[in-house]
Every structure is written in structure tokens, then in C-alpha cells.
Amino acid sequence: MLHVKQFDVVVVGGGHAGLEAATAAARMGAKTCLVTMRREDIGTLSCNPAIGGLGKGHLVREVDALDGVMGRIADRAGIQFRLLNRRKGPAVQGPRAQMDRAIYRRVALEVVENYPNLELIYAEVSDLLRQGDTIKGVQTADGIELHARSVVVTTGTFLNGTIHIGDVSRKAGRWGDKASAGLAGALAKLELPLGRLKTGTPPRLDGRTIDWGVLDNQPGDDEPVVFSYLNDAPEAKQISCGITHTNPETHRIITENLDRSAMYGGHISGRGPRYCPSIEDKVVRFADKGSHQVFLEPEGLDDFTVYPNGISTSLPEDVQLRYVRTMKGLENVEILQPGYAVEYDYVDPRAVDASLKVRKAKGIYFAGQINGTTGYEEAAAQGLVAGVNAARYAASAEPVVFSRADSYIGVMIDDLTTRGVTEPYRMFTSRAEFRLSLRADNADQRLTPMGIELGLVAEPRASSFAIRQAAYLKARNALEDRKVSPTELKGLGFQVRQDGSKRSLFELLGLADINVDRLVSCFSEFEGITNSTLKQLQNDALYSQYTERQSRDAEALRESGSIVLSPDLDYEALGGLSGELVRKLSQAKPVTLAEAQKIEGMTPAGLTILLAATRIRERKRA
Amino acid sequence: MDLIFAEATPPGRGGVSVIRLSGNGARAAAEKLVGSMPKPRHAYFRDLVDEGENIDQVLAIWFAAGSSFTGEEVAELQLHGAPVVVRRAVRALLDQGLRPAEAGEFTRRAFLNGRMDLAEIEGLGDLLAAETEAQRKLALRAASGELAKKAEIWRSWLIEAGALVEASVDFADEDVPEEVPDRAFELIDKLRTEIEREIDGFSAAERIREGFEIAIVGPPNAGKSSLLNRLAKREVAIVSDIAGTTRDVIEVRMDLHGLAVTVLDTAGLRESDDTVETIGIDRARKRAADADMRLHMSDTGEVSPDLWKDGDLRVSGRSDLGVKLGDVQVSSVTGQGIDQLLTRIHERLADQTAAAGIVSHERQLKELSVAAMALTDTRDLPVELVSESLRVCNSALDRLLGRIDAEDYLDLIFSSFCIGK
Structure with a gap:
């Protein structure tokens, strides 16, 4: 018997991309279904038990600013919070936290099971329902048709996944998962360009067999900085991580067994990330380095599993045990689960547009590792964008596109969809050219208003943001209005340049050598300003002269995008454009340069040709 | 196309x-x-x-x-x-x-089609317009991509410095130095020095490209117009015994041993009641002051002190009448001493061109100035602003000719540091 269920949006996959996609679509008011294989998939931290970091922490904040769920779950599951780059400037600080895997899963499940507009279905998706180039839903292996106006695919590394432990390999998804061949076949029918990537994990250790007493500790921050704008402090008990090091003996064992490593034995063809190399890679590429740091991260408060961060590997199990035991504190360690490498297919992300919709089909969106990224945060951020746009599409509304000038989300999606990837894509702050303005402390100011307008941000966040923002603006106005002369400052005991020019209290906050505490105590304008608002004003003041220039650059970026192309361009006659581009341009008929830029495969040279042709026509008309 | x-x-x-x-x-x-x-x-x-x-x-x-x-x-x-x-x-x-x-x-x-960069095109334009040997050489250096080659080297320093800076930012929790290594600042200083040297060579290069101006100044009837005619080898200026014959500035363009030179004949300097002549004298003073070099002519060997600058020459124009004053004696009547004068002028101008760089356009100078400015005092800045300065410098060089982006930094970071917990 055929079961049919009707939804606005169906999300396939219950990882971090799927979670954000489903909850975002549901917040937008779409009747949403999250279909994933097993209940245990939801909220699983399949690699290292940590959320955030540099660039990644920014993404979590941005997801949170749009009322996503990752930040709030992470705050509840966090067992060690550290603000990275605390001693550097606020633009490059990134919140990071160790997670308790069990709490994370429990909270994630609690969130999605009680989410309004969201239904969970545990099943294997075996096919896509298609009508021409329009996706109409999915079919499950147990014969249920889930009809939908749009589908979000977040299947992670499941496509054609192969696991390698040493010279043993088998087809699979993640540990204990079965690879989803049916869906893979359906996606293959879309004939999208595929690539192959690899990623690795370290062996998991039994914490009860580690000699913690001889190891250095890395504690969390005394004043933990949490992820969500709605939270002030962590909930769970806070713990420390251990630190140990590899040594020449470790390296010797690894070197002698390289031919048994899946990656070096030639069993793996996919490209691995440069920033997360396997220990085999490190030993070979940095042969002059006698030792590498290894962080021993407990996977939870009630879990004796330890994640040794820094030694992902595809060596055989017996070699793993031998080299792990060469390290200090690990002499008697037991391995609970061997490290392994996963190889998988990804879709060239240039095949999706800036709304994450598959360019050549309708009603289907991709998010997460399938687009060639790595990391929970990158997946979550894409999931949110795909979920919002799937809901917008279901409601026949225009897509929402994030810009490089407003968010790391915009930077990531632009990088992915215009340049593609050659290794698993990870966010770094250096990818954001407007880094000084795109800070973790102002993600809400950058994005929450947009979220409210879209109907994506629900209560209580909308009200809490309004209060915070009103307080910020009031304080900023008060501090900008109060101008102080150098003489007055000197009288109060401040050392400033006696150049006769008055400065506002806001400008003074940004001076590198000003004593802020004294400034606050000297001027009544600071009364009533909370610490968090003051901190943010300080950050804004610090960068103001730079961000002004950046915002001019950002404006220029937007302006060049809004250049209106000549409507009567004959793409073929222009010459210099490939046949494929001519076909796509004729199909898309871009009105502005920005729209032309979004066309798959569009090159800078191609844009210049369009621009030059437009300019020539303008001149002729003038 | x-x-x-x-x-x-x-x-x-x-x-x-x-x-x-x-x-x-x-x-x-x-x-x-x-x-x-x-x-x-x-x-x-x-x-x-x-x-x-x-x-x-x-x-x-x-x-x-x-x-x-x-x-x-x-x-x-x-x-x-x-x-x-x-x-x-x-x-x-x-x-x-x-x-x-x-x-x-x-x-x-x-x-x-990426066959030429902007600086090369400017060089090519100059080459097509070149009139003298020095202009041809300068233009050919630009047109054959010498600036691009330099900028390529600068770019590699910029990428290396940027990678060191970004590594300390983006991989703070890894096994990389927490502070920006000194090597980054050494590269930045080296780059700034190089760019500033190009900037310093600008005015000389611009002179080569646009030509030098040499003004003939002095009291009335000192023989200025006669000298100009002799240099021009034709009658460009009216010569008479009446003081104040020359009213406006007369220009003659010539090729002086490969250097483009414009010689200016100016009104004789004196107090005058004649309104038109007074205007001419003011104009003469102004043009003479702005010129790259002045030939001071007089029958007495004296010069107008307010117009004298180092590198100028005192010229006596009546050697045929036995006047032996000044640095050079010529006769505008017989042409005697003219070659010697030209040689002396060329020597002085050639000194000025020795420092010429390849940057000879205002547009290029502007971008280089932005680039050099961005690299000033970076040691005092917090790391994210050092990085911002490098970006500013980089986009200026970008506008000068090429391209660079974050991926270049990351490439170098991953090849020089062992990243990966």
C-alpha cells in the first residue's frame, strides 16, 4: 500500500546541516519534515567533540543571530569554553568549546522533537520524486512518498563513502552506518559534476587507561564566553583537556609502516584537507619536526572516551596501538575504536547557486559536506541558508542571498559557489576581506534585523535583540555627542596629544593607550551602560577608521554588482565567451552584473567582456 | 570576441x-x-x-x-x-x-585576454609616442613588463608576510608561533623601501617621459632670443636691439642627445611701465622658476638671485665680441660654443635622470603611494590591523596590475607550518 504525506519542505539528513535546515524552514512557517535514518543520527558529533574556533565561531554566532539552534545546543553541552586569540584584537577572536557528546545529542533531539511545524521521520530515502527538472519530494525505502514543494539534501559523506583502516576498506557511511546507495543513484541522475574528497579521524582512547597525572593540562577560560546571544554562562560542569606530544619513536613506527597506510599505500584517491593532515602526512611533510602536539579531549562528563586531537590516521589497528603507546601518559592506553579515513563524493558546489539551490533543477537544495565543506559549523550555516531558501521557494518568494560584506556565511557561500573546492572547505577569518567589520561580537547587529524581516527570528530573540540594540544606540549616541578637549583630558590626568582637537568619548574608547576604567569613572555619560554594550562600543571604536574604509569598499562591491547590463547584448556576437556561457547567459538573461556573476562557470574575463560591451553601447548612445 | x-x-x-x-x-x-x-x-x-x-x-x-x-x-x-x-x-x-x-x-x-597588464599598456602607449632615445628606453622597459616583474616579486613578499601574519591569527590554537614572526616585518620593511625607491624615481622618469623644461632668463638685450634661435637652428624668436622685444614665453621642443627638452625664451627681466611687458615679465619669472633648469644670460656675469638654483648655468652669449663671463661662452652669431653648451646641459639633466624608475604615470604613482603608506609603522599595530595594512597594500598593487587573494596566503601557511590538531 502506498503512503503519501504532504509537506512544504522535506530535509534529508539529520546532521548539523539538516538540523539547521529543518528548524529554519519550520521557523519560516513551512510545514517541514526531517527525514533521517535513525534517531541516533540527530545531533551526532561524528568527528572531534568541539564546536566553534576561528572563523567557525563566527559562523556559529551568525547562525545564532538568525535564531538557529547550534549555538544554544552547544552552550548547554559545552564542558570547556575558550575564547581563541583572547590576547589579539576582537575581530580575530573566536569562541570555541569542547562538547559533551551525549548532552549534545540529547539536547539536539529535545529541540527538534518539540519544534513547531517540524515532523521527524526515521527512514532511508531511496529516491527523489521528479517531474521533469522539478523535484517534488522523496521516496523512502519502506514505500512512503513524502511530497514537498522543495527538498534540502544534507547527506554528508554518505555519497559513495568508503572507509579505510590500513589496507582494509569497505563501503560505508560513518562508523556503523550503512551507505545510502538508493539516494546516491537518484542524485546521480541529476548528472551533477562530482569530485572526491577524504577526511580522517584519530583512534578513540579509553580515558581510564591514560596516566593523567603526568600530563599537562589545558583548562578552559575563567570567564567562559558562550555562543548564543540568549545565554550568559555555560550549564554543564567545566573540565580541562590533557596535552601530550609525539616523539621520534612515534615517528619511527609511523614511517616504517607507511606502506600499510591507506593514504600512503595508494588506496585513496580523494584529496584531504591541508589543515587537518593525518599523522602520516605530518611525519612525512614536516620530517624536521621531532614532535607534534596532541590534545586529549574527553568526549563527555560521564564518558571515558577520549579524542586525541592531532593524530588522525588510516594506519592499521595494530600500528595505531603501537605508536599511540609511545606517547607520554599513553604508555598503557587502550584503543576503543581505531582511527580511519573516509573517502566520499561531493558535488562541485559551483553546481548550486548562492541560495544553495541546484542550478539545473528546481526545488532542490544542497547543504553541508555534500557541497565539499568540512566542519559542523560550515554545515550548520549552509543548512540554515538552504532551509530558509527552501521555505521561501515553497512560499513562491524570492531567494535570500548573503553577501561577503555582511557575513562569514556570505563569504563561504560565495567562495563555494563561484570557485568550487579542491579540498574540504573550512572557514578561516582570513577568507573574509571585511574581517574587521564581521566580528563575532556583532553578528546579531549584522543579521538579526534581516532575520526578523524574513520571519526567521522568533520570540524571545526578537525582543531581546531590540532591547540590546536600543541600549547600544543610546549609549553610542551619548558617547559620540560628548566631545572632550585635550586640555580637559589633561586636567583629568589622561596622557593625550595636545593637538587642540576635540574628541568624542566614543573616539577616545578606540585609542590604544587609553585607560578605559578611568574614562568610565570620569564621565557621567557612561552611567547605565552595561559591560557587554561597553565592550562592543570599544570594539567598534577600535576599528572605526578602518571599518569606514572597509564599508566604502563594501559599497563599491555592491555598486559594481548593481551595474545594469545592456539589455540588447547578443552574447554570441560578443565573442570571447565559451559556448556553455553563451547558452547559460541566454537562458538566464542577467539584468545586472551581479546576476551575471552568479551564473555557474562565469569567469572574471567573461564579466569584463559583458561590462566592456555595456560601456561601449552606453558611449554610442551618449 | x-x-x-x-x-x-x-x-x-x-x-x-x-x-x-x-x-x-x-x-x-x-x-x-x-x-x-x-x-x-x-x-x-x-x-x-x-x-x-x-x-x-x-x-x-x-x-x-x-x-x-x-x-x-x-x-x-x-x-x-x-x-x-x-x-x-x-x-x-x-x-x-x-x-x-x-x-x-x-x-x-x-x-x-591577459596578454598585457595595465602598466604594460601604458608603456606601449608611451613607446608609440616616444620622440627621443631616453623616452624610448623608458617606455620599452614599461611595455616589456618590467614593472609587472617587480610587482610579482613584491607580491611574493606580500604573500609571505601575509601568510606569517594570518598563521598567527587563524591557527592560534596550533603549533605555530603566537606572535607575528619578525621575518614578516622584515619583509614589510623591505617592500616599503623598494616601493619608496620607485616613488623617488618617479619625478625623473616623468621628466624623461614628458620632457625637461629649460628657461633662458636674464635682463633685456642679453641675447636670449638669439640663443634660442641658434639652438632651434631657425628664426623662432624676433631679435632686435630694442629692449623688451620678447613679451610672451616662446617654446622650442628639441631632442638633446636623446632627452626631450623644451627650451623657453622669456621676456627680459627689468622694471617696466608697459602693462603688456610687465605681464610678460611676471610670466617669465613664473615659468623660469618652474623649469627644470635655467640658463642665466647677462653681459655682466650677474644672475637674478631669486631665480638661481643649483644646477643652473651662467651663459655669456657674445663670445664673438670677446666677452668671457659665466660658465659657458657661446656666440649666437657664429655658433661657437653651442655644442659645448649642449653638452653641459645634457650632463646636468642626465644627472637628474640617473635615479629614474619605471613608474612615470600619475596613476601608477598614486597606487604605489597608497601601497607604501599602508606599510608604514606596522610594527606598532595589533596583528589584525597589520593584516589589514597588507590587504590595502595588496589591493593597491592589484590595481597597479595583477591579482592576489586569500587562497594564496593559505597555500603558503599550509606549506610552511604543520597545521592540524
Whole structure:
């Protein structure tokens, strides 16, 4: 018997991309279904038990600013919070936290099971329902048709996944998962360009067999900085991580067994990330380095599993045990689960547009590792964008596109969809050219208003943001209005340049050598300003002269995008454009340069040709 | 891009006229007129035939896309330099549907196809306009991409410095140095010094490109106009015994041993009641003060102290009358001493050009100044602002000619540091 269920949006996959996609679509008011294989998939931290970091922490904040769920779950599951780059400037600080895997899963499940507009279905998706180039839903292996106006695919590394432990390999998804061949076949029918990537994990250790007493500790921050704008402090008990090091003996064992490593034995063809190399890679590429740091991260408060961060590997199990035991504190360690490498297919992300919709089909969106990224945060951020746009599409509304000038989300999606990837894509702050303005402390100011307008941000966040923002603006106005002369400052005991020019209290906050505490105590304008608002004003003041220039650059970026192309361009006659581009341009008929830029495969040279042709026509008309 | 053509040689009668075609099908279009040309870069001696009629005997040659000036397929027809022949060939190409090129379109295509950068194009423009040997040399250096080669090296320093900075930012929790290594600042200082040297060489290079101005100044009747006529080898200025004959500034452009020089004859300096002459004298003072060098003429060997600058020359113009004053004695009547004067002037100007860089356009100077400014005092900045300064410098060099982005930094970070917990 055929079961049919009707939804606005169906999300396939219950990882971090799927979670954000489903909850975002549901917040937008779409009747949403999250279909994933097993209940245990939801909220699983399949690699290292940590959320955030540099660039990644920014993404979590941005997801949170749009009322996503990752930040709030992470705050509840966090067992060690550290603000990275605390001693550097606020633009490059990134919140990071160790997670308790069990709490994370429990909270994630609690969130999605009680989410309004969201239904969970545990099943294997075996096919896509298609009508021409329009996706109409999915079919499950147990014969249920889930009809939908749009589908979000977040299947992670499941496509054609192969696991390698040493010279043993088998087809699979993640540990204990079965690879989803049916869906893979359906996606293959879309004939999208595929690539192959690899990623690795370290062996998991039994914490009860580690000699913690001889190891250095890395504690969390005394004043933990949490992820969500709605939270002030962590909930769970806070713990420390251990630190140990590899040594020449470790390296010797690894070197002698390289031919048994899946990656070096030639069993793996996919490209691995440069920033997360396997220990085999490190030993070979940095042969002059006698030792590498290894962080021993407990996977939870009630879990004796330890994640040794820094030694992902595809060596055989017996070699793993031998080299792990060469390290200090690990002499008697037991391995609970061997490290392994996963190889998988990804879709060239240039095949999706800036709304994450598959360019050549309708009603289907991709998010997460399938687009060639790595990391929970990158997946979550894409999931949110795909979920919002799937809901917008279901409601026949225009897509929402994030810009490089407003968010790391915009930077990531632009990088992915215009340049593609050659290794698993990870966010770094250096990818954001407007880094000084795109800070973790102002993600809400950058994005929450947009979220409210879209109907994506629900209560209580909308009200809490309004209060915070009103307080910020009031304080900023008060501090900008109060101008102080150098003489007055000197009288109060401040050392400033006696150049006769008055400065506002806001400008003074940004001076590198000003004593802020004294400034606050000297001027009544600071009364009533909370610490968090003051901190943010300080950050804004610090960068103001730079961000002004950046915002001019950002404006220029937007302006060049809004250049209106000549409507009567004959793409073929222009010459210099490939046949494929001519076909796509004729199909898309871009009105502005920005729209032309979004066309798959569009090159800078191609844009210049369009621009030059437009300019020539303008001149002729003038 | 569509197929364009133009006469590459100046219009009019001459030995040879060259018509250049560029774009997809350039070879086929040329072959329609001259018959088959199997190999690229081979000259074929052919009859140019249009509508069954022999038009001319020509030399024809074609270049494949990717190995031509514009980067596209290019064909060249070398016709006899008769306007009537060229007209027939042009008509034949128009009949084939080819479009006459707009001014500068071949070069623009070379730019769009990545065959030339902006500085090279500016150099090429200068080369085409060069009148003197020094201008030709300067322009050729620019046109052959010398600035681009320099900027490529600068870029590699910028990337290395940027990678060191970004590593300390983005991989703070890894095994990399937490502080920005000194090497980054050494690179930044080295880069700034190099850019500043280019900037310092600007005014000399600009002088070479635009030419020097040399003013002849002095009291009335000192022989200034006679000297100018002698230098110009023709009567450009009116010479008379009446003091105050020269009212306006008279300019003569000449090639001085390869340097472009404009010699200015100015009104004789004196107090005058004549309104027109007074205006002329004011003008003379101003132009003389702005000139690169002054020749001070007088019968007494004295100079006008307010106009004297180091490097100027005192010239006596009446050596034929036995006056032996000043640094150089010439006779505008016999021409005696003129060669010596020219040699002395050239020596002084050549000193000024010794420091010439390859940057000779205001546009290039502006970008270099932005780049150098951004690199000032970076040691005092927090790390994210050091990085911002590098970005500013980088985008200035970008605008000067090329491109760079974050991926370049990351490449270097991953190859120089062991990243990966």
C-alpha cells in the first residue's frame, strides 16, 4: 500500500546541516519534515567533540543571530569554553568549546522533537520524486512518498563513502552506518559534476587507561564566553583537556609502516584537507619536526572516551596501538575504536547557486559536506541558508542571498559557489576581506534585523535583540555627542596629544593607550551602560577608521554588482565567451552584473567582456 | 570576441601598408583574399584577389590564438602602400562582415585576454609616442613588463608576510608561533623601501617621459632670443636691439642627445611701465622658476638671485665680441660654443635622470603611494590591523596590475607550518 504525506519542505539528513535546515524552514512557517535514518543520527558529533574556533565561531554566532539552534545546543553541552586569540584584537577572536557528546545529542533531539511545524521521520530515502527538472519530494525505502514543494539534501559523506583502516576498506557511511546507495543513484541522475574528497579521524582512547597525572593540562577560560546571544554562562560542569606530544619513536613506527597506510599505500584517491593532515602526512611533510602536539579531549562528563586531537590516521589497528603507546601518559592506553579515513563524493558546489539551490533543477537544495565543506559549523550555516531558501521557494518568494560584506556565511557561500573546492572547505577569518567589520561580537547587529524581516527570528530573540540594540544606540549616541578637549583630558590626568582637537568619548574608547576604567569613572555619560554594550562600543571604536574604509569598499562591491547590463547584448556576437556561457547567459538573461556573476562557470574575463560591451553601447548612445 | 580589422600603419602613401585582423576566423578571412596559409608564423607571398580581380601582391601571415599580440587569432596583410590598394582591401573585408576596430581595440583585447597588464599598456602607449632615445628606453622597459616583474616579486613578499601574519591569527590554537614572526616585518620593511625607491624615481622618469623644461632668463638685450634661435637652428624668436622685444614665453621642443627638452625664451627681466611687458615679465619669472633648469644670460656675469638654483648655468652669449663671463661662452652669431653648451646641459639633466624608475604615470604613482603608506609603522599595530595594512597594500598593487587573494596566503601557511590538531 502506498503512503503519501504532504509537506512544504522535506530535509534529508539529520546532521548539523539538516538540523539547521529543518528548524529554519519550520521557523519560516513551512510545514517541514526531517527525514533521517535513525534517531541516533540527530545531533551526532561524528568527528572531534568541539564546536566553534576561528572563523567557525563566527559562523556559529551568525547562525545564532538568525535564531538557529547550534549555538544554544552547544552552550548547554559545552564542558570547556575558550575564547581563541583572547590576547589579539576582537575581530580575530573566536569562541570555541569542547562538547559533551551525549548532552549534545540529547539536547539536539529535545529541540527538534518539540519544534513547531517540524515532523521527524526515521527512514532511508531511496529516491527523489521528479517531474521533469522539478523535484517534488522523496521516496523512502519502506514505500512512503513524502511530497514537498522543495527538498534540502544534507547527506554528508554518505555519497559513495568508503572507509579505510590500513589496507582494509569497505563501503560505508560513518562508523556503523550503512551507505545510502538508493539516494546516491537518484542524485546521480541529476548528472551533477562530482569530485572526491577524504577526511580522517584519530583512534578513540579509553580515558581510564591514560596516566593523567603526568600530563599537562589545558583548562578552559575563567570567564567562559558562550555562543548564543540568549545565554550568559555555560550549564554543564567545566573540565580541562590533557596535552601530550609525539616523539621520534612515534615517528619511527609511523614511517616504517607507511606502506600499510591507506593514504600512503595508494588506496585513496580523494584529496584531504591541508589543515587537518593525518599523522602520516605530518611525519612525512614536516620530517624536521621531532614532535607534534596532541590534545586529549574527553568526549563527555560521564564518558571515558577520549579524542586525541592531532593524530588522525588510516594506519592499521595494530600500528595505531603501537605508536599511540609511545606517547607520554599513553604508555598503557587502550584503543576503543581505531582511527580511519573516509573517502566520499561531493558535488562541485559551483553546481548550486548562492541560495544553495541546484542550478539545473528546481526545488532542490544542497547543504553541508555534500557541497565539499568540512566542519559542523560550515554545515550548520549552509543548512540554515538552504532551509530558509527552501521555505521561501515553497512560499513562491524570492531567494535570500548573503553577501561577503555582511557575513562569514556570505563569504563561504560565495567562495563555494563561484570557485568550487579542491579540498574540504573550512572557514578561516582570513577568507573574509571585511574581517574587521564581521566580528563575532556583532553578528546579531549584522543579521538579526534581516532575520526578523524574513520571519526567521522568533520570540524571545526578537525582543531581546531590540532591547540590546536600543541600549547600544543610546549609549553610542551619548558617547559620540560628548566631545572632550585635550586640555580637559589633561586636567583629568589622561596622557593625550595636545593637538587642540576635540574628541568624542566614543573616539577616545578606540585609542590604544587609553585607560578605559578611568574614562568610565570620569564621565557621567557612561552611567547605565552595561559591560557587554561597553565592550562592543570599544570594539567598534577600535576599528572605526578602518571599518569606514572597509564599508566604502563594501559599497563599491555592491555598486559594481548593481551595474545594469545592456539589455540588447547578443552574447554570441560578443565573442570571447565559451559556448556553455553563451547558452547559460541566454537562458538566464542577467539584468545586472551581479546576476551575471552568479551564473555557474562565469569567469572574471567573461564579466569584463559583458561590462566592456555595456560601456561601449552606453558611449554610442551618449 | 567578434572579428575586427584596421590599418596598422599610418594612412597615406608609403612603402608598405599593414592591415591587421583579430578575432575568431581571422585566418579564414585573410585566406579568402589571399588563398590558403597552412602554417602560422610563416610569411606567404600571395596575390590578393577580390571578386575575381587581382588587387595587389601581398605578404600574408597569421598567428594562432594564444600566441599573438591580442591573444586571439590574428592575421596580417602587408600591402603596397598605396591608399587605393588599401581601400579595396578594406572594402573586401567589410564585405565579409568584419568590423573596423575602434581606437585602441587591439590593445584592449590584449588586456582582456591577459596578454598585457595595465602598466604594460601604458608603456606601449608611451613607446608609440616616444620622440627621443631616453623616452624610448623608458617606455620599452614599461611595455616589456618590467614593472609587472617587480610587482610579482613584491607580491611574493606580500604573500609571505601575509601568510606569517594570518598563521598567527587563524591557527592560534596550533603549533605555530603566537606572535607575528619578525621575518614578516622584515619583509614589510623591505617592500616599503623598494616601493619608496620607485616613488623617488618617479619625478625623473616623468621628466624623461614628458620632457625637461629649460628657461633662458636674464635682463633685456642679453641675447636670449638669439640663443634660442641658434639652438632651434631657425628664426623662432624676433631679435632686435630694442629692449623688451620678447613679451610672451616662446617654446622650442628639441631632442638633446636623446632627452626631450623644451627650451623657453622669456621676456627680459627689468622694471617696466608697459602693462603688456610687465605681464610678460611676471610670466617669465613664473615659468623660469618652474623649469627644470635655467640658463642665466647677462653681459655682466650677474644672475637674478631669486631665480638661481643649483644646477643652473651662467651663459655669456657674445663670445664673438670677446666677452668671457659665466660658465659657458657661446656666440649666437657664429655658433661657437653651442655644442659645448649642449653638452653641459645634457650632463646636468642626465644627472637628474640617473635615479629614474619605471613608474612615470600619475596613476601608477598614486597606487604605489597608497601601497607604501599602508606599510608604514606596522610594527606598532595589533596583528589584525597589520593584516589589514597588507590587504590595502595588496589591493593597491592589484590595481597597479595583477591579482592576489586569500587562497594564496593559505597555500603558503599550509606549506610552511604543520597545521592540524
